Amino acid sequence: MNLGGDLEEGIFLERVNRFLARVEVNEREVGVHVANSGRMKELFVPGSRVLVRPVTGEHRKTKFDLVLVDMGSALASADARMPNALVAEAVANGHLQQFAGYLEIRREVTFGDSRLDLMLEGPGGRCYIEAKSVTLVEKGVGLFPDAPTARGAKHLRTLEAVLEAGHRAAVVFVIQRPDASQFATSDPSDPNLADALRSAVAAGVEAYAYNCQVTEQLIRLDQSLPIRPYAEVLGDA
DSSP, X not given: OBOOSOOEEEEEEEXXXXXXXXXXXXXXXXXXXXXXXXXXXXXXXXXXXXXXXXXOOTTOSOSEEEEEEEOSSSEEEOOTTHHHHXXXXXXXXXXXXXXXXXXXXXXXXXXXXXXXXXXXXXXXXXXXXXXXXXXXXXXXXXEEOSSOOHHXXXXXXXXXXXXXXXXXXXXXXXXXXXXXXXXXXXXXXXXHHHHHHXXXXXXXXXXXXXXXXXXXXBEEEEEEOXXXXXXXXXXXX
16 A cells, blocks of 8 residues: 655654644644554654654644654554555455455445444355454564454454354454564453454454555555464463
């Protein structure tokens, strides 16, 4: 996905609340919208270089969106809206062979009382997909979530209901940075989410994880990563 050429450099100063940060842009302190409710303490370090996008709109409270964080060795995407678009783009371009053969891609679809990210439809039926944004990486392991998320567990239960209705269901964990080589649920952060994923997979929900190539010009899904139990990869951390 092309990020465009309008990104501006800034210095991260402070996260004010879940959706607002203070950033120095062009030697001025400005409010920047954070489209991510995760804690992201490992990324939001005062003094870090960030890339923001100017945004206009009648109802906007801030004039910028936070897009990328410079980790020093690599860039990370901070926008939790991105995985939906990244997975849709990869499916459309034929880069995810497990989802080949579907003729229609719809985003933001309702199933029961949940809104899921994608619905694919083709001669073989429907496939509902939930794409989860992952920004936390420890010792090369992408971890989700970094804070309790009742909504995340609800989506996984909805995917089980999708199966019961006779459709295909999948969750894709998108680690929005390049430095993860495997993925695990962050059991200490949210044991309910971890239990919900185990239940969903046991019921037949497909689970996938990918890291991302991230530059100042583009972000795209990169490598497919193994999904491992937390206790196996970080249980002694």
